[in-house]
Amino acid sequence: MYRYDSIDQQMIDDRVAQYRDQMARHLAGELSGDDLRPLRLQNGLYIQRHGPMHRIAVPYGMLASRQLRKLAEVSRRYDRGYGHFTTRHNLQFHWPKFEETPEILAELATVQMHAIQTSGNCVRNVTTDQFAGVAPDELTDPRPWCEIIRQWSTFHPEFAFLPRKFKIAVNAAASDRAVIRAHDIGLEFVRDPSGETGDSGFRVFVGGGLGRTPILGKVVREFLPWRHLLTYLDAILRVYNRYGRRDNAFKARIKILVQALGVEEFARQVEAEWAHLADGPATLTAAEFDRVAADFAPPPYAPLPDEDLGFSAHLRDDKAFAAWVRRNVHAHKVPGYAALTLSLKKPGVPPGDITAEQMEAVADLADRYSFGEVRVSHEQNLVLADVRKSDLHTVWTLARAQGLATPTVGLLTDMICCPGGDLCSLANARSVPIADAVQQRFEDLDYLHDIGEISLNISGCMNSCGHHHVSNIGILGVDKNDEEWYQVTLGGQQGNDTTIGKVIGPSFAAEEVPDVIEALIDVYLEQRTPEERFIDTLLRIGSEPFKARAYQGRDRRKPAANDSERKVANA
Template sequence: MYVYDQYDQHIIEDRVRQFRDQIRRYLAGELTDAELLPLRLQNGLYIQRYAPMLRIAVPYGLMSSTQIRKLADITRKYDKGYAHISTRTNVQLNWPELEDVPDILAELATVQMHAIQTSGNCIRNTTTDQFAGVAKDELVDPRPWCEIIRQWSTFHPEFAFLPRKFKIAVNGAVSDRAAIEVHDIGLEAVRNDAGELGFRVSVGGGLGRTPIVGSFINEFLPWQQLLTYLDAILRVYNRYGRRDNKFKARIKILVKALTPEVFAERVEAEWSYLKDGPNTLTETEVERVSKFFVDPDYKNLEDQDAALAQLDADHPGFARWRQRNVVAHKKPGYAAVTLSLKSTGVAPGDVTDKQLDTIADLADRFSFGEVRNSHEQNMILADVEQSRLFELWNELRDLGVATPNIGLLTDIICCPGGDFCSLANAKSIPIAEAIQRRFDDMDYLFDIGDIDLNISGCMNACGHHHVGHIGILGVDKKGAEFYQVSLGGSSGRNASLGQILGPSFAQDVMPDVIEKVIGVYVEQRTEEEQFLDTFRRIGIDPFKERVYAANH
């Protein structure tokens, strides 16, 4: 993983000192709320419903065991003993005291972490596949490219005050686990007929109040021109993006208004001044960054298929866990393991200080001291020897993070909702818990198969409900909390937005609604179909008829 040099360290320590003085002045009455607002947003600090929320940057989801231990210590000292993994792979603290935030940032700086540009109208986290560097279907490791973008975008003076927030995702595999088509910019690594590396560029994706799937405006961008082309896109957005209405300020609105073709023409025109300029990447620069992402000291192992099959036969619980939470690795004899932060009764994505401490220890013992956060709000040990999977499984069970539900209905993506967020129209966490409790039969979950269920407490769509196979949106109806259901969304390759089922539902009937939706799928599916396949084949009407016939 990337390691700070003296300049990186100096910059973040200076930022901490600067923010400490800003908070001191605010608490002394020398700065107003309005004056503090841009200063705190530049440091990842929000004022939520009950307390400040601090969003800590985790570039492309990668953390060391040392950083994990520091997060555990911070949650004990300054919060309520837990942290939250966001869909941007960042870490959020929901209960820090305002006067403690400079101390938290100072402690983060000791382990090369910060909260810079995790909020505000700037380029935020660049995300990627949680299995980057180890996935069997990977064409190129996207992490060096994410780090190059991070270094280019952090403190970029021209893009520090964009019309609206801005997010970039990079995919380097056959499968798109980075959801590039629903980001402001999505980059897919590709090779041309000559075998040269480049990027397919999507622009104008995003969820929120106006969900839009991005448009590919460049089918092959040579890697040398990655930053010059990104510069051109951001300049066009900065120049033409709306600033008079924040609901129409995202780049997706500009791309739609101009049309993707016209937007691409304006990018090409701007790029003509930038191409081959100072931001052109060289092999030397790419090699410099890539050296931070070399393979760890893998052993020369063989796959343990026979031994694992015997363990599966002897321990059905292990077999289920291995089927759902363990994925193939590029190196023989290794596997990547997802730790489920979705056990019933726990807010999806929450992890306690004690769990963090133990996860750090497990990372040191089983996975070269490294942990990843996923877009799905889980954590990953990416380099586990297959011969040690059974040992690891037993320890993860004791820790409460071995629920074999990755990719299943109860692996719910969920924003904090009205329990924490001042923007939310409705609570999200109780809905997630109620659905998890209704679908607590693991045999039934395995029979249903892969389903993405995403929940957002408001139209900002932090739970990405638009691209869930089943999406749930909290809405306000005359002061009461109701929930709108959509079906058929997908964030993977050829992304799609869900279709709204119909009028919204009261909180207490939501498990019944989801059960009826699943019932239609189970009755209508063919043997080889997953939920999304069945929905696309039969359409929304059979689901609508079942759900509303039973609720009127």
């Protein structure tokens, strides 16, 4: 992974000093709470329901084992001995002390970590595929591009006070695992589609986003040669910075500007701006790409046969291991190797939470079996990307001892879930108890495996941190007269067929949610053909049978056709 040189290091050390000075001036009464607020947010520090929350950047999800150990140490020293991985690869500490946050950042800087721009109305952490560099279906490794974007966005002087937050995601594989069309900018690595130049670059999507107004990004440019990446980003951001709405925070994301102008006019303005910037000094060089890419060179893989006899024997003899392999082990481009997911989902634990002991155990596993590196997935799990097949059984045994081997990746209980009303002050409702109720209800593994591939995501409010819009079944917490209710959406998808789900009708009480999910699953199990996933059956038979079953026997007005859409718009 990328290693800082002395200049990169100086930059984050300077940042720690700046933040320390800002906090000191605040505590001395020289910097008001209002004036500090955007500054601390751009260093990841929120003030939430119970106090501060500190969001640490994990750029494009890459963690070295020593960084994970440092996070464990910091969580013990400055927090309550655990952390929470988010849907944007970051790690949150939920119980730090306000005045100790400069110390946290100073500690993290010693392992090339920081909390730069993990919040605030600026360019946030760039996200990508958790299988970058190892996925058999990728055209190229997206991480060098992510690192180049990270450096460009870090302390960008022109774009630190945008109308609203700004998220960029990069995909370089046939299968999009980074939900790029749900981002302000989605970059898809492509070869020149004209076939004339043989050049590589990006298809540029702009204006996607979840939140209160979910919209998928639209193509603003079919092909952007790679050397123009940064100048083109500058052009998009400048148009947004100048013309994005600032009068209403709910209408300030770039998606609203793209909608208001229409994508053609927006693209025209970007191109007009870019005409002045193209081929300027910020044009990327092959030398810079090579410098960054060298840090992402493949690790020293051993030449191995793709088949491993021991692995095959374990698969045959150990049913529990085989179930885990089926869900949690992923294809690797190098023979004899596999990538695996360490699940952070299980009953009794909020999705994405990890203890200090587990962090250290994962760091050990990474050192012994996966070249010392770990990735964070946007599904809030961890990934060891380079494990020998011959080691898989051992790694599984060790991971299981740490409670990190729930064999449910891609299944119903592999939920994405925000921290919700237990911690977050924006939330309308709690989300973690819902996730836990689902875990309890669906704990039978055979049943889960029988249901097969399905996504269930939970957000505690319209901000949609739990990505409920793009899951097959989405649960959204809403507040009605100070009571927690849950709206259900159906039909959302991520990946190449990214789709926004539709609300099925009036919301449900918390205790009803597991029943409703079970009702939806029942319809699928009754109607499916042998090859169909939940989403396939839903698309084939339509949502009506699902809706009917969800409300069957429930004392609730059957919604008029468009009733639910209006509700969302007015929420």
